Amino acid sequence: MEKARLQPLKGFRDFLPEQAKKREFVINTLKEVFSSYGFEPLETPALEYSSVLLKKYGKEAEKLIYQFKDRGDRDIGLRYDFTVPLARFMATNPNLSLPFKRYQIGPIWRAEKPQAGRFREIWQADIDTVGVKIVFADAEIINCALEVMKDLGFRNYSMKINDRQIFQDYGLSLKAITELDKKEKEGTEPFLKELMTEGKTEKETQGIYQKIIKTKKTKALEDLFSFLDEKRVSFDPTLARGLDYYNSIIFELRVSQYGNLSVGGGGRYDNLIGQFAERDIPATGFSFGIDRLIEAMEQQGLFKKIKTTSSQxxxxxxxxxxxxxxxxxxxxxxxxxxxxxxxxxxxxxxxxxxxxxxxxxxxxxxxxxxxxxxxxxxxxxxxxxxxxxxxxxxxxxxxxx
Amino acid sequence: MEKARLQPLKGFRDFLPEQAKKREFVINTLKEVFSSYGFEPLETPALEYSSVLLKKYGKEAEKLIYQFKDRGDRDIGLRYDFTVPLARFMATNPNLSLPFKRYQIGPIWRAEKPQAGRFREIWQADIDTVGVKIVFADAEIINCALEVMKDLGFRNYSMKINDRQIFQDYGLSLKAITELDKKEKEGTEPFLKELMTEGKTEKETQGIYQKIIKTKKTKALEDLFSFLDEKRVSFDPTLARGLDYYNSIIFELRVSQYGNLSVGGGGRYDNLIGQFAERDIPATGFSFGIDRLIEAMEQQGLFKKIKTTSSQxxxxxxxxxxxxxxxxxxxxxxxxxxxxxxxxxxxxxxxxxxxxxxxxxxxxxxxxxxxxxxxxxxxxxxxxxxxxxxxxxxxxxxxxx
Structure with a gap:
């Protein structure tokens, strides 16, 4: 037998007690706020059929799913997020009364290249409201996420908000939207280049970007903003979000002093669940990256007050x-x-x-x-x-x- | 692409809000009692190198580990319990101060044949004290486990206790001990048969079993019992426990009216961690089966008082x-x-x-x-x-x- 390796797998981590206690504190806070908004816990398994996992993420994500065959020769894989398992769950349970508001907190797995701050076992905390199209449901999700931040002790945080409808109005392809999502890391070049690939002239692409920047709020955004705390939210017509299943309001949560990284994001995805359930089931949701939340809290010294000793x-x-x-x-x-x-x-x-x-x-x-x-x-x-x-x-x- | 299946994988379960809230209640109670005894949280990953997972369970268990190759052609697998990852962790962190008292709660995975009440994703809650040989450490583990039962609201529960030293004194093989472990389901036949296979006559095997039944407490057991609540614990010289790494005190927790199934068990394993860490590190621990605890609580109506509504x-x-x-x-x-x-x-x-x-x-x-x-x-x-x-x-x- 091969000599046992003594390190955790590449891209995986052990959390020693001091760190594990911080994680428990954050998770407990998340659960408290989620519950106060009427979200209830739901647990789906770590493993799903590959056919479920592959149904909706898009080509790039497929490469990042841990897939294998089990002893019964089934194609199975580790969950990649909580949204697709939720969609599968809604199809498995057609008689649930709607709206169904659930949270799920736990690890997900991505076969990414490990780098500084990028891991293969990632903890997420999701809330989703399934079954209603009303924009107030999006507002509740956003307000709930902002309240989590307040309760964790953050002072400087804000939510950028956009409506994907805007991109449709300009006829942007999904590929173009994905390139636009990278603008803070890589500038607008990849986006403009993509538009050119799609047959626009250089001048036209510049024009489109300038127009997007100056776009006014859609009706859905106007309604949404009337329910939100104006100090914390702002409209950003260039906010894109990578995932292809969002179809309307999208949002991204950022902590100042934490670079350009977001600590969570979400949006409305009215067409995903229906693909599993074979009927129309609108939904909206938000996902916190727990590892990033904790990193940001550490940078800002927010754990000072937590007792990290187990015994008194x-x-x-x-x-x-x-x-x-x-x-x-x-x-x-x-x-x-x-x-x-x-x-x-x-x-x-x-x-x-x-x-x-x-x-x-x-x-x-x-x-x-x-x-x-x-x-x-x-x-x-x-x-x-x-x-x-x-x-x-x-x-x-x-x-x- | 294959049509997505709408059910969870065979042997896996979705926990709907009502059930998930019961699980949260049990897990919170476990954490509270564990902390009150000075155990601290530790989190190890869901995946480990296969060489780690295969190092210690014995042939039968090896077949039950979910193993596969990742994209880097590494042999990896899903954790089968929390004990071997703990042993690997102790080797990874040689400078931890001892005793190290940790708990870990979460899912483990076993590629078992799914049957009524037997699943492939199982939730466990473990406590272990690493680094001391003193029998009082075993007593604290047992007392802590019994206190969990009290705090969950159980009335009829008891801990059977034995010392594996007794089997060594009678020269029993590991195979024979494993057969003895099955005596409540299959009677003593398989055990006696195993002894005969090992060269004993039928009369001798009967004699050995009769002698075991009448064995008195070892010195370690005498010491141990002085620290325990006598109403809840009893000495059972035929208690065997299947796992091969136990070397001294072993214990099993049972709920009356719950058939012969145990809701948890553990014991002292002074030689496992040293095999990873290449030095002598004694340890003792206990593992609750959370699914079984919940099943027993449901049978006894102990969830009546938990509010299962999220919103008030x-x-x-x-x-x-x-x-x-x-x-x-x-x-x-x-x-x-x-x-x-x-x-x-x-x-x-x-x-x-x-x-x-x-x-x-x-x-x-x-x-x-x-x-x-x-x-x-x-x-x-x-x-x-x-x-x-x-x-x-x-x-x-x-x-x-």
Missing amino acids: ILVTVFSPEYLEKSIELSKILRQNKMRVEVYLKEDKLDKQIKYADKKGIKYVIILGPDEEKSGTVTVKNMEKGSQETIPQEKLEDYFNN | ILVTVFSPEYLEKSIELSKILRQNKMRVEVYLKEDKLDKQIKYADKKGIKYVIILGPDEEKSGTVTVKNMEKGSQETIPQEKLEDYFNN
Whole structure:
């Protein structure tokens, strides 16, 4: 057998406790805000039939799907996003009452070339409202996404909004829209070139771009903006978004001081689900990139206030004979909702206290012969460097205040 | 292209909101109890090199791992449990301070033959303490698992405990131990037969089984039991557990009225991690089967008290002109931590109220011309079938009480 490799796979990551706790904090915040808007959890599997996965992403994406054959010779693959599985789910469950508002949070997989900041296992958090065409549904999605940002502690963030109808009015091809989507990284050259390839003269292409820039809000955009917080949203007639299934309102969420990268995006896709379900089912949705959200939060120091220590209290073990007493004590503290660790080795007190210090545990409790005699415990406050002797029966009060 | 199939893959499931909310409730409870014992979250990827996955499960398990080649021609596979990825992680991070106490919760994948109650995507919740041999570490794992059961609302549950040392003392092969593990489903025949295959006479095999039954607690078990809640734990010298890496204390958690199926199990495995890390790293751990926990909770009616509605309040929309006012109202309610849905279609009030009824939403708020004139809103309590007219500025008080 090949020698086992000791690293995670290329493009994959282990999240150590400190990082994993940040992720849990962000995910909990997302769930809270999503729920407050009436979105409910839905879980679809990590694996789907390839025929499902390949149905709608377009050629470029197909190369990026992890596909293989299972032992039953079925063509299967790892999900590439949550939108196509949602479309498959809506077809599987034709009797769901509409509108159906769901969220899904978890990993998706893309066989991309790993680079700095680009991974193959990516965490996303999606909300979608399925079954209504009313533009207010898009507004709710946008307001919900903006509220997530506020609750995560961001101060500078904004949503760019556009209507794909504008591109249709100028007769832009899907390829041209995809090139336009790259304008912040690569300029407008690729876009103009594409238009020329499609038979326009150089002068005409410049004219089209100038016209797009000056386009006014569509009726759908006017309606939409009346429901939004004007400080956070802006109309950008050049916003394109890469995915080909959007057909109307599209939006992209950006954090200032975070370069040109977006932390999420979405839009209306009224024709995707119907292709699976074989009936007309409009939908609109938004997807957060959790990895990018966390990166932006770290850059802006928003995690300062999150406690990244799991345990609040270390109960030391004076000597093996005192182990049972220390356990009793830890049980009482846990019943009072404290996060407690009992020291797991036979070491001197000094070493036990150092362990708490290293792990950032705030309180250390000592229960030895002196304390036993007087019915007390010694509590060291590691942050203040102080210690107190407290009657055992008053310990709960101590930690509840 | 092949027509997309509309069902989830065989052996895989979609979890609709009601079911997904139960799962979130169970997972949150697990996290809370795990944290209260000082376990911290760790996340490893869904995919690993095959050489890692194949290193330790034994022949039978190898057939059940989803393996394939990625586009870089690497042999990779989906994780089969959280224990081998943990061992690989410990080798990847040689400078972690020990003991290292982590939990991991998520899906694992097994290419099993799907049957009633047996799936290919299975959710597990693991806790492990790495780096200490002291039997008190096993006790903490067991106590923590039992506390999860209490907090989930179970009344009848118990932990069977054994020491694999006993089997070594009788010279049992790993194959024989595996056969013994099946005794509740298939009786002792396969076990006795295996002993005979290994050269024992029929009389000798019967003698060995009788001796095992009468074995007394080992020193490790005596120590262990002194730290445990005697009502919930019992010594069973025939408890075997299938996995071959356990070397000392093993345990299995059962729910009464749930047949002979266990909802979780674990034990001490002092020699697995060292094989990855090339140094001696003892460990002990426990794994909950989340799907089985939920099945048992459903059988015992333990989900009755969980609210499975996402939204608490439906704000109706009297007519399109009242949409903005309804949105304003929903914002205020959300700021007060309520879960609010605004009705998303242009329908008559009757139909909106029916929607709330169908979804089990408790309160419906109406804001129309009458209410606007008098600065009030109408609140319907759907459970009581009553309704009240409340001044808008008193709405917060109404829901806070």
